[in-house]
Amino acid sequence: LEIADSKKGEINSIVDLLDFYGIKFSKNHVVGDFENAATVETASGRNFAYPYWMRMRQKNMRKDEPVAANLNELLFAETGFFSAKDRLNLLHPIVVTGERISTQDRSLFGDMSTEELALEFDARVQKAKVIVGRVNEKLPSPFFAHGSDNSNPQTFLVLVGDTDWLYDGFSKVGTGSSVTAASRPMNDNHNFFLNLVELTTGSQGLTEIRSRKSPVRVFSKIEAMLFESRKKYHAKEAEFASKIKSAEDSIRQFLQMANVKTETDLPKAAKDEILKIREMIYPLKEDLRNIRLQIRQNVNELFLTIIVFNLITGPVLSVVFLYVLRGYRRKSQGLEIP
Template structure:
C-alpha cells in the first residue's frame, strides 16, 4: 500500500469517527436534556421569580399551545411559535410533572379549532378569509386563563404573561384592593345639602375603577380612617388631600407588614379645582394639592406640592384658525420618557399628565428607586398658581436642562416614619406606646409614586360616545393601560414583582434610518416652502379682492387668475420634486439592502474558501519541507 492510499484511508476513518462522535453527542444530549442559552438577551432562561411560582404549584397545570402549522401561517409567526414552544419546554423542565404541555393545530372545522374557541384563543383573519392561530390556554382543574394571541411584539413580556397566567389560575379568590381618595373616584351619592340645592344625581365611579371591579374586589377606605385592613393586598391612593398623620401612620405600618401601595399625588388637581368651582355647597376653598409628607421624608424622597412640571417638548399643542397654542403643563409623555425595562411601562407609547409634579432625591438606605416616567431636558418647574395660565408659562419658560422624575418605584425594606409610635390624637398630650409599632419591614415591599392624580380621570384618558344607544369608550392614550398594568403587577403573586421585561437587544439599520431622516427633513422643508407660498398667495389674493368694487367681488380678476395659476405651477413642481425625492430614497435603500444581502450570502462561503486555500498552502509547504 503506497503512502497516498494510506493517507486516504486514515482520512476516511477520521471523518467516519468524527461523524459517529457527533451523532453520539447529540443522542446523549437529547436524553439528558441539557440546554444552553447562548442568546444575548437570555430569552430561554427562566427568571428566579418564575421558578419560585412554579415551585409553589401543588396541582398540575396544563399549557395548551394552539398554533397553525399550514402554509397559510406567515414565516415570522412560525419562527415565533418555535421560540414560544422552547420557552414552554423550559417551564416543563423546571416544574417537572406539575407542568403539562399540549400542542394543537386548529385547522378549519376541526375539534382542535372548537377547543381553541372554547378556551378563549381567537383566530386572526387573513386576506384570504382563512384564520391562523397562535395562542395559549393555561388550565388548572376547571379554571382557564387564555392568552388569545401571542404577538411577537410582546416577546420581551412572554415569560411575564405566562407566569402571570399560571399565578392567576392557581389563586382561589379575587385579590382585595383598598381605595383611598379625597376625590369621588368610587362614585358619590348626593348629600342632604346637595339634595336641598336640587342636586339629586349620583356621581358615577371613574372609569379606571369601574373596570377594576370586574377582576378585583374593591374596598373603599375613608380618609378619616386610622387603620387599614391587613387582608388588603394592594392599597391605591388617589389625591390624599388633607391626609392626617394618623392615616399616614396606618399606611406606614401597612407597608412595613409587606403591603404594596400605588399613590397618585398632585401639586395641582384640576379635577378638585373644577369640582369645587361648580359646587355651590362648598364651605371651604378647594384642596388642590396632596402629598404623603411624613412618609416621603422618611424615604428621603422630595415632592414640592407647589411646583408643576412644564415641558416644551412633550407639551400638548393645538392649532386653531387664529393661532397655534401650546400647553406646557399638559404633557404627552412618549415612549422615550417611559422605562422600557419595567413590565408595566415597556409596551406603552403615550401617557398624558395634566399639571403634574416631580420627585427628587435618592431613597433612604435599604430602598431602590426606579424611574418609571421622566420629562425631557427641555423642562422647567413652575409654581402651581401659574400652571393654568399657558401663555404666561410659555413666556416665562426657561429650560432647566434636567430630566424630572414624574413617576418612581421604590422597592426594598422600608423603615418607619414614626419611630415614636402612633401620633397623638388632637386634644391628647401623650402618643400611643411605641412598643406596638413596627420599626422596619421584615420582607421587601413596593411603593409606586406618581406625581399626578388627574391622569386617571375620565376626561384625560378616555373618550365616550353613544352609538345606537350603547356607550362606547375609547382610550385617548395609555393612561388606563399603565394603571391596570400597575394593579395587575402589584396585586398578583409577589414573585411577579421581581420579573423584569426581557430586554430584547435592538440592532437597527442606522444607515437606513439616517437616509430616511435626511429625506424626511427634505420633505419637511419642501412642505414648509409650499405652505409659505400658499400663505403668500392667499394674502395677495385677499389684497386683490379688497381692491375690487362690490359688484365685482364674485368675479376673478385677471391678476387673481394669474396668481392662482402661478401657485398651481409651484404646487405641481413641488409635488414632482417630492416624488423624485421619494424615488431616490427607495433606490438608495434598495441598493443598500442588495449589498447587505450579497455580503450575507457570500461572506461565510468566502471565509471558508479562503481558510481552505490557506490550509492547503500550509500543508503543501509542510510536505515540501519534509
C-alpha cells in the same frame, strides 16, 4: 388643593410620609416639558402647545420597567415630580421628563390662563424630572418609636405625581351620539394603571398582553415638524404676545385710574391716548398671527400634498384598472377566435 406644612416629625399627609423615607415631592411646583407638550385648544378654537400637559412617549419610559416597556404614550396634566437626592438608589424612575423643562409655582395656575402660562414658559436644559417612580425596599414604619420592635417589612410603593391622568377626560375620548355614547382610549393611561396595580400584587402575567395593542397611532413626522417650528418661533411668539398683553393691561389700568367702565366715558384727550395704544396693538397682532401661521406652515403644506395625492390617486387607479381590464378582455377574446 393646598397641603399645609406639618411640624417636624409629624406625619399628616402622603408628602410627610415620603419625606420620612427621604423622597421629596414638589407639592408647590408643577413641571413642564417643551419637547413633550400636548396640543390643547383655546375657547376661540386656536390650537397651541401647552407644556404643562405632557404627552410622554416611549423615550420617556424606562425600557427595563415591564409596566411601561410596551406602552406608546401617556398623558399627565400639571404634574409634580419626585426626587431622592440623599438616597440615590431608593427611587427607581419609570417615567421621566425630557431635558428642556421648567417648573412653575402651582398657585399661578389658578390666576393665569393656559395660553399665558404657555407663552411665559422658559425651557432650560437640566436634569430630567421623575414623575412616576417606584420604591421596592425594606422600609421602617414611621409610626414605631425608635428602637422598638420594627421588622422593616418589604415595601412596594408606586409614586405618580399627578391624579388627573386617570380621569376619563385625559385618557378616553367619546364616540357616537349621546344615546349610544361609547368611549375609546386615546392613550395608554388606563393600561398603565392596570399594569401598576398588577405589579403591586406581585404578578405581571397580563402586562405584556395588555400592552401589546396600543390605541395610540403617532404621526411622528408631523409631530417632529411641529416641534422644530415651535422651537424656532417660540421666542418671537412669546415676545409679541407679551407686548400685546402689556398694551392691553395699560388700557385697563387707564380705565381703572379714570374710574370709568368704558372708553366712551373718557374725555377726548384720554380717548385719543387709548386710540394710539390700540393702533400700536394692531400690527403686533398681525405679526403674532403671521408667526403662528409659520409654525404650522410646513404641516399645512404636507396636509395639502396628502389631500391632492388622495384626490388624484383614485381617478388614476381607476384608469389603470380599466386599462388592465380592457387589455385582459381583448386578450381573452383573441384566444377564443379560431
